[in-house]
Amino acid sequence: MQNTVLxxxxxxxxxxxxxxxxxxxxxCYSCDASQIRGMPDIVIRPDTxxxxxxxxxxxxxxxxxxxPRGAGTGLAGGAVPVExxxxxxxxxxxxxxxxxxxNLQVVVEPGLIQEKLNARLEPYGFFFPPDPGSxxxxxxxxxxxxxGSGMRSVKYGTTRNYVLALEVVLADGTVINTGSKTMKSVxxxxxxxxxxxxxxxxxxxxKAILKVRALPGERSVMLASFxxxxxxxxxxxxxxxxxxxxxxxxxxxxxxxxxxxxxxxGVGLPQAGAILLFxxxxxxxxxxxxxxxxxxxCRSLAIDIRTAANKEEREEIWAARRLVGAAVSRLDxxxxxxxxxxxxxxxxxxxxxxxxxxxxxxxxxxxxxMTYGHIGDGNLHTGxxxxxxxxxxxxxxxxxxxxxxxxxxxxxxxxxxxxxxxGARAExxxxxxxxxxxxxxxxxxxxxxxxxxxxxxxxx
Amino acid sequence: MQNTVLxxxxxxxxxxxxxxxxxxxxxCYSCDASQIRGMPDIVIRPDTxxxxxxxxxxxxxxxxxxxPRGAGTGLAGGAVPVExxxxxxxxxxxxxxxxxxxNLQVVVEPGLIQEKLNARLEPYGFFFPPDPGSxxxxxxxxxxxxxGSGMRSVKYGTTRNYVLALEVVLADGTVINTGSKTMKSVxxxxxxxxxxxxxxxxxxxxKAILKVRALPGERSVMLASFxxxxxxxxxxxxxxxxxxxxxxxxxxxxxxxxxxxxxxxGVGLPQAGAILLFxxxxxxxxxxxxxxxxxxxCRSLAIDIRTAANKEEREEIWAARRLVGAAVSRLDxxxxxxxxxxxxxxxxxxxxxxxxxxxxxxxxxxxxxMTYGHIGDGNLHTGxxxxxxxxxxxxxxxxxxxxxxxxxxxxxxxxxxxxxxxGARAExxxxxxxxxxxxxxxxxxxxxxxxxxxxxxxxx
Numbered sequence: 036m037q038n039t040v041l042x043x044x045x046x047x048x049x050x051x052x053x054x055x056x057x058x059x060x061x062x063c064y065s066c067d068a069s070q071i072r073g074m075p076d077i078v079i080r081p082d083t084x085x086x087x088x089x090x091x092x093x094x095x096x097x098x099x100x101x102x103p104r105g106a107g108t109g110l111a112g113g114a115v116p117v118e119x120x121x122x123x124x125x126x127x128x129x130x131x132x133x134x135x136x137x138n139l140q141v142v143v144e145p146g147l148i149q150e151k152l153n154a155r156l157e158p159y160g161f162f163f164p165p166d167p168g169s170x171x172x173x174x175x176x177x178x179x180x181x182x183g184s185g186m187r188s189v190k191y192g193t194t195r196n197y198v199l200a201l202e203v204v205l206a207d208g209t210v211i212n213t214g215s216k217t218m219k220s221v222x223x224x225x226x227x228x229x230x231x232x233x234x235x236x237x238x239x240x241x242k243a244i245l246k247v248r249a250l251p252g253e254r255s256v257m258l259a260s261f262x263x264x265x266x267x268x269x270x271x272x273x274x275x276x277x278x279x280x281x282x283x284x285x286x287x288x289x290x291x292x293x294x295x296x297x298x299x300x301g302v303g304l305p306q307a308g309a310i311l312l313f314x315x316x317x318x319x320x321x322x323x324x325x326x327x328x329x330x331x332x333c334r335s336l337a338i339d340i341r342t343a344a345n346k347e348e349r350e351e352i353w354a355a356r357r358l359v360g361a362a363v364s365r366l367d368x369x370x371x372x373x374x375x376x377x378x379x380x381x382x383x384x385x386x387x388x389x390x391x392x393x394x395x396x397x398x399x400x401x402x403x404x405m406t407y408g409h410i411g412d413g414n415l416h417t418g419x420x421x422x423x424x425x426x427x428x429x430x431x432x433x434x435x436x437x438x439x440x441x442x443x444x445x446x447x448x449x450x451x452x453x454x455x456x457x458g459a460r461a462e463x464x465x466x467x468x469x470x471x472x473x474x475x476x477x478x479x480x481x482x483x484x485x486x487x488x489x490x491x492x493x494x495x
Numbered sequence: 496m497q498n499t500v501l502x503x504x505x506x507x508x509x510x511x512x513x514x515x516x517x518x519x520x521x522x523c524y525s526c527d528a529s530q531i532r533g534m535p536d537i538v539i540r541p542d543t544x545x546x547x548x549x550x551x552x553x554x555x556x557x558x559x560x561x562x563p564r565g566a567g568t569g570l571a572g573g574a575v576p577v578e579x580x581x582x583x584x585x586x587x588x589x590x591x592x593x594x595x596x597x598n599l600q601v602v603v604e605p606g607l608i609q610e611k612l613n614a615r616l617e618p619y620g621f622f623f624p625p626d627p628g629s630x631x632x633x634x635x636x637x638x639x640x641x642x643g644s645g646m647r648s649v650k651y652g653t654t655r656n657y658v659l660a661l662e663v664v665l666a667d668g669t670v671i672n673t674g675s676k677t678m679k680s681v682x683x684x685x686x687x688x689x690x691x692x693x694x695x696x697x698x699x700x701x702k703a704i705l706k707v708r709a710l711p712g713e714r715s716v717m718l719a720s721f722x723x724x725x726x727x728x729x730x731x732x733x734x735x736x737x738x739x740x741x742x743x744x745x746x747x748x749x750x751x752x753x754x755x756x757x758x759x760x761g762v763g764l765p766q767a768g769a770i771l772l773f774x775x776x777x778x779x780x781x782x783x784x785x786x787x788x789x790x791x792x793c794r795s796l797a798i799d800i801r802t803a804a805n806k807e808e809r810e811e812i813w814a815a816r817r818l819v820g821a822a823v824s825r826l827d828x829x830x831x832x833x834x835x836x837x838x839x840x841x842x843x844x845x846x847x848x849x850x851x852x853x854x855x856x857x858x859x860x861x862x863x864x865m866t867y868g869h870i871g872d873g874n875l876h877t878g879x880x881x882x883x884x885x886x887x888x889x890x891x892x893x894x895x896x897x898x899x900x901x902x903x904x905x906x907x908x909x910x911x912x913x914x915x916x917x918g919a920r921a922e923x924x925x926x927x928x929x930x931x932x933x934x935x936x937x938x939x940x941x942x943x944x945x946x947x948x949x950x951x952x953x954x955x
Contacts, residue, residue, distance in 0.1 A: 195688075
């Protein structure tokens with residue numbers, strides 16, 4: 036089909052104002068928060084499932100790649116149209132279709148911003164737990180497609196645990212529904228789970244039914260410092276084995292402690308080998324009890340324990356964790372934080388060894404690496420900053436990231452615990468997944484035989 | 496290949512004593528706990544993944560159906576070889592390969608009995624939460640293949656939530672590994688979730704890495720009676736919205752209350768319109784607090800609340816729930832409980848309406864139906880007893896079950912919340928899943944092009 040004819044057809048489907056080929060738009064949609072780049076040919080902002088279905092059908096008939104996009108906050112290039120074609124900007128489909136709180140669920144469109152859902156739920160005493168750093172901007176569709184999570188997944192799990200049902204547009208435009216409003220079902224393969232985390236390579240999410248949880252009434256935090264990361268790792272296992280499930284369980288390594296203290300001396304973190312930051316939420320009684328139990332579990336291993344006695348102290352401690360991003364990014368004004376090799380996961384007990392390895396890699400490549408992360412899940416973020424104009428810096432960074440990835444895999448870990456594969460990490464999938472990658476490819480080919488759904492992603 | 500040659504090859508792979516074609520064995524393996532029947536040609540009890548792989552490869556080359564079997568406790572015919580061929584009895588592969596408690600996980604073979612794993616974990620203060628009624632007999636492989644759950648899934652989720660990784664033998668004998676020992680990963684499609692609950696139609700599970708949880712120190716129970724099921728349903732929503740997540744939340748309808756009281760008058764359940772039974776587990780404080788909060792939530796709606804003051808009273812209340820099965824089965828010595836139409840799920844707030852409908856269906860067909868279930872998940876078990884020698888009884892039962900299934904689907908529910916589709920409920924999948932069933936079939940055909948993996952199940 037000729038380009039002009041195609042464009043006309045797309046405009047007919049979505050309306051003129053929702054279809055663009057302007058250079059400015061094309062450029063805006065050529066990137067996300069990663070280093071991956073790719074220019075789309077056409078950007079469309081559909082408003083209904085029907086439009087999405089018709090657009091995808093047309094793309095299917097004409098072998099045109101279709102890349103869905105939420106807010107573009109992804110750190111792995113998932114929303115970047117690396118093979119051109121159509122970008123479907125889902126941000127207009129942002130309605131809350133139903134607040135079905137008697138069933139402890141909501142029905143939403145994929146373009147809804149995560150925080151907006153929570154703002155709507157809050158007066159009713161509910162929330163949607165997944166909490167990526169990008170909550171204020173990211174869309175629920177993006178969260179679902181990437182199985183996003185964050186700090187509180189140690190207690191609340193990942194997005195997957197909250198998706199009851201999906202409406203999905205398949206490669207040929209067919210609309211299917213997976214799951215239902217029923218909390219528990221074993222009728223058929225769990226297609227919902229297949230689409231969650233498939234990064235738009237199998238279909239486009241146009242509606243979701245999400246479970247919500249009751250908002251905890253109270254929360255408290257506690258900070259424990261350790262001589263070295265090994266002792267911190269032991270403390271985490273001890274805490275989790277005690278039956279208390281903290282709502283956050285974060286680790287800061289000595290580099291990041293230094294960076295935070297340098298960034299804001301008022302925070303005054305103990306200059307320890309590692310710091311653990313625990314949060315407990317629930318009722319007042321259970322929070323107090325939880326914090327006491329965590330203190331007990333840490334006492335023989337920590338050199339210092341600081342528990343927030345009141346809201347102000349809690350804010351102070353929590354501020355330290357919130358400063359991490361800024362502290363990493365602004366450590367050196369000449370350097371920029373680059374999100375490469377930044378999202379490894381390892382089995383919990385390997386965390387201390389991984390922290391040690393990261394430090395060795397940092398020294399080997401003379402590249403400061405500040406490590407922090409969700410130790411309760413084994414998820415570590417390695418913050419690396421380089422002078423982006425220096426080729427040598429890029430080379431060092433890529434070599435260090437490669438070593439970090441391979442080390443994590445060798446420990447039974449993953450190259451990405453929550454940020455996604457996208458176009459950034461696909462090269463490691465064979466090493467990490469082995470023959471399971473072949474099964475992914477078989478499924479991809481069966482559901483998207485022409486390979487038009489977000490091509491160039493996830494190694495499929 | 497000639498049958499004798501094939502048999503010799505299988506004996507070569509697994510050893511003579513592990514392969515049988517004796518009539519006695521064939522007969523034993525022709526059923527599970529459902530009404531589905533089918534004779535295998537050969538029964539093999541493999542001991543290693545390598546044997547399973549070789550057997551399946553040989554079956555693949557010769558187009559022979561392969562049906563994996565755990566303990567045969569399934570209620571939907573999942574383990575019944577309805578198209579003949581080979582039954583793989585996995586019960587010999589029953590080892591605990593690793594107690595990796597520092598990583599809060601265990602590595603097991605599929606033939607291990609669920610209760611044996613928990614017995615092994617208990618001294619360390621851990622447990623594997625899924626708790627089907629068949630815990631004492633069922634295998635972990637069966638639990639995983641069916642995504643089994645039970646009474647405590649309202650708090651602890653289903654088996655799916657505890658499977659970190661699987662080793663699976665595919666239709667052509669290829670062995671793959673899905674997932675890893677890392678708690679959180681988004682590297683690739685969640686194949687683990689695809690195989691969990693696929694009832695052996697996509698591959699045979701030969702190893703699993705399972706998450707475990709810390710054993711709660713305390714538990715307590717509470718019983719609330721209501722004038723009618725609607726009020727009980729409202730109380731459940733109120734409780735779950737309050738932030739307390741009970742470790743069990745069961746409903747008994749008036750028929751089942753009557754049946755329990757008739758079976759053991761000592762139990763003395765209040766003859767109410769519905770009874771809710773709550774269990775809370777955790778620390779002593781949190782349990783007491785949880786029970787108090789549940790009492791508060793129920794107070795304005797219930798006609799009577801009875802909380803266990805001590806262990807004896809707790810056992811008394813819990814005994815009532817445990818009696819359900821026996822009470823249903825022995826209500827009339829001439830009738831046998833038949834597991835047909837017994838496992839529906841509906842959205843939580845539809846439970847009262849569903850209970851009402853079940854009662855109408857019971858009256859319409861003059862068939863006593865006793866309903867109980869996991870109301871916190873929307874899962875209802877409808878206990879029906881018939882004279883199995885009476886064709887008319889069977890007819891009534893099937894008509895009633897059909898109506899129950901269709902009513903559940905019409906409410907946005909499911910024909911099976913935890914027992915599985917197997918050969919018993921496949922006819923409803925199209926109605927329940929719509930076009931998603933086509934996607935299941937596409938995946939099935941892609942991964943098992945010859946259709947040898949547990950054929951005749953799940954509608955694929």
